[in-house]
Structure formats: C-alpha cells, structure tokens
Amino acid sequence: MNPIALILFLFVVSFIPRLLPFLLAKPLQKSKAFSVMQSTLPSCIMILLCVHTFREGGGFMYPEVLFRLAGVSVVVLAHFLWRKSIVSMLSGFFVYQLILRIFS
Amino acid sequence: MHPVNYAFRLSIPVGLAYFPFGIAFGLLFQECGYTWFYAPIMSFFVYAGAVQYVALLTLKNTSSLMVLFFATFPLALRNSFYGLSLLDRFSYSPLVKGYMAFGLVDSTYAILYNTQKYEGEKDRLFCFALTCFNHIYWVIGTFLGAYIGKSLGVTRGMEFMLTALTFQLALELLEKKKSWRPVLISLIGLGVGFLLTPSFLLGGALAVCATLALIDFSPKEERV
Numbered sequence: 001m002n003p004i005a006l007i008l009f010l011f012v013v014s015f016i017p018r019l020l021p022f023l024l025a026k027p028l029q030k031s032k033a034f035s036v037m038q039s040t041l042p043s044c045i046m047i048l049l050c051v052h053t054f055r056e057g058g059g060f061m062y063p064e065v066l067f068r069l070a071g072v073s074v075v076v077l078a079h080f081l082w083r084k085s086i087v088s089m090l091s092g093f094f095v096y097q098l099i100l101r102i103f104s
Numbered sequence: 105m106h107p108v109n110y111a112f113r114l115s116i117p118v119g120l121a122y123f124p125f126g127i128a129f130g131l132l133f134q135e136c137g138y139t140w141f142y143a144p145i146m147s148f149f150v151y152a153g154a155v156q157y158v159a160l161l162t163l164k165n166t167s168s169l170m171v172l173f174f175a176t177f178p179l180a181l182r183n184s185f186y187g188l189s190l191l192d193r194f195s196y197s198p199l200v201k202g203y204m205a206f207g208l209v210d211s212t213y214a215i216l217y218n219t220q221k222y223e224g225e226k227d228r229l230f231c232f233a234l235t236c237f238n239h240i241y242w243v244i245g246t247f248l249g250a251y252i253g254k255s256l257g258v259t260r261g262m263e264f265m266l267t268a269l270t271f272q273l274a275l276e277l278l279e280k281k282k283s284w285r286p287v288l289i290s291l292i293g294l295g296v297g298f299l300l301t302p303s304f305l306l307g308g309a310l311a312v313c314a315t316l317a318l319i320d321f322s323p324k325e326e327r328v
Contacts, residue, residue: 001167003142007149010159013173014152014180018205021187022194034188037317042189042217043286044293044313045182046274049210051294052182052306053267056154068267075268079275085117089268096268100261 063103071096107222107230114219115237118211121269122238124262125153126245129160131253133246136160143250147243151209153266155180178304185310186213193221193231200232207235214273218280289316 054068075092082088105113126147133143150156155176162175186208187194193216194204212235221227248256278286293309293316301308 001163003138003146006159006163007142007146009169009172010146010150010152010155010176013176014150014155014183015206017177017181017184018187018208019202020184021191022201022205033318037314038189040286040289040317041185041314043277043281043283044290044317045185045310046214046217046270046277047287047290048182048293048306048309048313049214049270050267050274051309052154053210053270055305056157056263056267068264071264072267072271075271076275079272085269085272085276086120088272089117089120089265092268092271093265096264097261 067096067099067103070099107226108233111230111233112237114215115234115241117269117272118215118238119241121211121265122153122241123245123248123265125266126242126247127249127253127256128262129153129156130246130249130251132157132160133250134253136163140250144243144247147246148239151207151239151242152180152183153209153242178307182306182310183208185314186210189213189217190231193227196228196232204231204235207239209238211269211273212238214270214277218273218277289313292316 054072071092074095075088078088078091079085129147130140130143133146134140146156158179159172159176162172166172187205190208190213194201196204215234216231219230222230290309290313293312294305296312297305297307297309
C-alpha cells in the first residue's frame with residue numbers, strides 16, 4: 001500500500017474515536033449517570049490498559065508470560081520500596097531483559 | 105513549579121517507554137519495505153502505537169482496506185473513552201482542542217488523570233505541554249528506529265518498558281483511589297471480554313466496564 005495513503009487512512013481511523021467524546025460533550029456532561037461513571041471508569045481503563053500492554057508483548061504464551069510476570073512483579077515491588085516511577089520501571093525492565101537473555 | 109517544567113518531569117518515564125517502543129516500530133516499518141522517513145511522518149500524523157503496529161502486521165498479509173479497518177478501528181476505539189474524563193479540562197480553542205483530542209493516548213491520559221489540576225490557564229498549559237512532549241518522544245523514537253535502528257542491535261523485549269509504565273501509572277492511580285470497585289468491575293469486564301470478544305478484548309471489556317460504571321447509581325455509597 002502507498003505509505004501516504006496508509007498514513008491518511010490510519011489518521012482517520014485513529015483520530016475519529018478520540019474526537020468523539022468532545023463532539024458529544026455537552027449533553028453528556030449534564031447527566032447524573034455521566035458523573036457516576038466518571039468516578040469509576042478511569043481506574044477501570046487503567047487496569048484494562050495494564051492487561052492490554054501485558055498482552056501486547058507476545059500474548060499469554062508460555063514461557064514468555066512468566067518472564068513478563070516476573071518483570072511486572074519487580075515493577076510493583078520497586079514501586080512500594082522506592083516510590084520513584086523511573087526506578088520502578090527501569091528495575092522491572094532490567095530484570096525482564098535479564099530473564100529473557102538467560103532463558104531464551 | 106512551572107507547568108511546562110512539571111509536564112516535562114512527568115513525561116520523562118513516558119519518554120523512557122516510548123523510545124524503545126518507537127525504535128521497535130521503526131525497525132518493523134523498514135522490515136515491511138517502506139522507506140525509513142515515512143515512519144516518523146506516520147508517527148507524527150497517526151500517533152497511535154498499537155494501531156500503527158497492528159496496521160503493519162496486517163499489511164504483511166493483506167492489502168485490503170476493509171481488513172485493515174477491522175483490524176485497527178476496534179483498537180483505536182478504546183481512545184474514545186479517555187476524553188470523557190477530561191472534558192472539563194480541555195477548554196481550548198477548537199484547533200488546539202482538536203490537537204489535544206488527537207494527542208490523548210494511553211500514557212498522556214493516565215498522567216493527566218493521575219495528576220493534580222492546576223488552576224485555569226496554567227492547567228491548560230500543563231495539559232498541552234505534556235501532550236506535546238509525549239508526541240515528540242514517539243516521533244523521535246520511531247525516527248531513531250527507522251533511521252539507525254538496525255545499527256542499534258537487538259531490540260527484543262523493548263516493548264516491556266511500555267508495560268512497566270502502564271503498571272506504574274495504574275498503581276499510582278489505584279493507591280490514590282483506595283477502592284476495590286474499579287478492580288472488581290475491570291475483572292468482570294475482562295471475563296466477559298475473554299468469553300465474548302477474545303480478539304477484541306480491550307474494546308469488549310471497556311464497553312462492559314462503562315456499562316457497569318453507569319449502573320452504579322447509589323448516592324450513599326462511597327464514591328471512588
């Protein structure tokens with residue numbers, strides 16, 4: 001496929017869903033249901049995003065899933081130990097890379 | 105702290121995650137036979153990592169626009185939920201608002217939702233700066249990947265930085281909220297998504313979560 005056509009196509013496909021809430025904004029914001037939804041939905045989105053990014057790196061295939069689980073465990077542990085996002089991310093990443101190189 | 109400085113500080117972990125992910129994308133882009141400079145152009149105009157990845161992987165097997173649409177649109181659809189939480193913060197002119205909507209990707213959304221609001225103009229500046237920084241990281245990452253990616257060596261497992269970032273942001277948010285309700289609703293959503301829409305898990309689970317979050321009307325219960 002022509003790269004410019006591909007870029008245009010993907011621009012439309014990815015931009016329209018992001019724009020939708022702003023087009024529907026006014027009537028939505030006034031409803032009570034909307035404010036109730038807003039108290040829970042963002043946290044749900046974050047949890048679902050965790051599953052989504054976890055799955056993106058090779059699905060739930062064995063043994064890759066175990067390596068990723070180990071990496072994520074280190075991120076969680078490091079978060080509670082040091083409370084620095086960069087430190088947690090890098091610790092998890094290095095442990096994951098180490099395991100990946102040792103076992104594959 | 106100045107809003108731009110604060111936005112920059114918060115965007116550093118995103119940069120750390122986007123650079124390796126962008127590099128991996130740039131390499132994949134070249135593997136698909138495209139000229140390298142289209143990769144940063146695509147990242148600038150599309151700015152949707154997962155959609156871009158899936159599009160390239162789909163194009164390896166087919167050139168049908170219909171197939172491409174059904175492979176990418178459900179993935180892009182998840183972003184339609186993000187703007188809902190930030191409607192009140194995005195009070196910009198139509199053009200800037202359009203850009204802010206365009207730049208509302210996973211990480212930007214998570215940070216914006218997690219952080220304390222500034223007042224008025226400062227908050228608008230903060231949101232805009234954060235969106236710009238994250239956008240720039242993604243474009244530079246793909247540029248590096250496409251241009252010098254092959255000489256950088258092995259990139260296997262680079263995408264884990266994005267997973268680490270998402271978990272980190274989720275932990276911060278859940279700690280702040282101190283409630284099991286979102287966890288419970290997400291688990292139900294994921295269960296239903298796995299059963300009914302396994303190939304479109306995120307979209308299916310999001311739809312279920314949004315519905316369940318709507319149903320919760322009890323005013324006496326503790327708000328999350």
